[in-house]
Amino acid sequence: MRLYVGLVHFPVYNKHNETIASAITPMDIHDFARLGKTYGIKGFFVITPLEDQQALASRIMRHWISGYGAQYNHHRKEALGLVSVTPSLDMAVKKVKEREGLTPTLIATDAAKQKDRAISYEAARVFLASGDVVLLLFGTAWGLHEDVLQKADHVLEPILGGSAYNHLSVRTAAAIILDRLVGKSDC
């Protein structure tokens, strides 16, 4: 399986539907890395153009990969080895292409249903099973900017929990989506 995950901090929306670069949530880096390790993804990109935020992400990684954290908890070290801090989505695509020799299929996620571009979890599993290189994108703050959704080859169906409420954190949404795409449950 050749699955990569990107957590996009720019361009995303704020609650007023304005385009912003969001701040990094350190816990997200840990949660995504641990999820990625559990589900066997090949790399995780923290995408932000802000240099202070890149430095913050790098500092977190240093602590857990070669600093005190590496001795304190080696499971974190193992997971954080998946992380690359990257200034843009284009750069993340370029890195995947260099590594795999193929341009990845971009699959975006969104809490709202995208009329013409929505694909099912089953369809996305077929891409992965057939050996396609996939870069799966998650948006921070109020979600991925329309420019990113337009650039994506597909947008995954939103998560339906059986209620009208769909305001999950990006960490928990990513957990559910990775399990639906890769997990082996008895469902």
Add this chain to the structure above:
Amino acid sequence: MRLYVGLVHFPVYNKHNETIASAITPMDIHDFARLGKTYGIKGFFVITPLEDQQALASRIMRHWISGYGAQYNHHRKEALGLVSVTPSLDMAVKKVKEREGLTPTLIATDAAKQKDRAISYEAARVFLASGDVVLLLFGTAWGLHEDVLQKADHVLEPILGGSAYNHLSVRTAAAIILDRLVGKSDC
């Protein structure tokens, strides 16, 4: 569906396998409440005997339910309405019993497979579908104490992601488990 969720802060293990009461992670309260609202659970218990931690949880809830947070983000208000801060598992069971008129079936979660007591996600879905009252328990820190596992009627199968790594955060594990038990995916 009569599903309740409990996040246990005592008794749990630390990394040295000692029994501790863990500190509350404020983000967990938000993430669990938003998950609970998405998947239509009836209540979420933050279980801690420590009074300062109970006060912290109550302060978070006040901010989002009646303080500034309620105006800032009404989706959080809606989700945090599910939360009860409770000093013990026994008290959480008592509250569920008072509300439902039935003692809940206790289903614990654990990252390690429990030989004789493990049940599948499919079996747990059958309990829920048949109208059983279920209290699903998650452990913070290094996981639920053996006393809690012994007290539980069942222990869910661990999450398998297809790799040998199983060190998810409790937030993301809860997301995956709720989706497996309640979510309607196309899998």
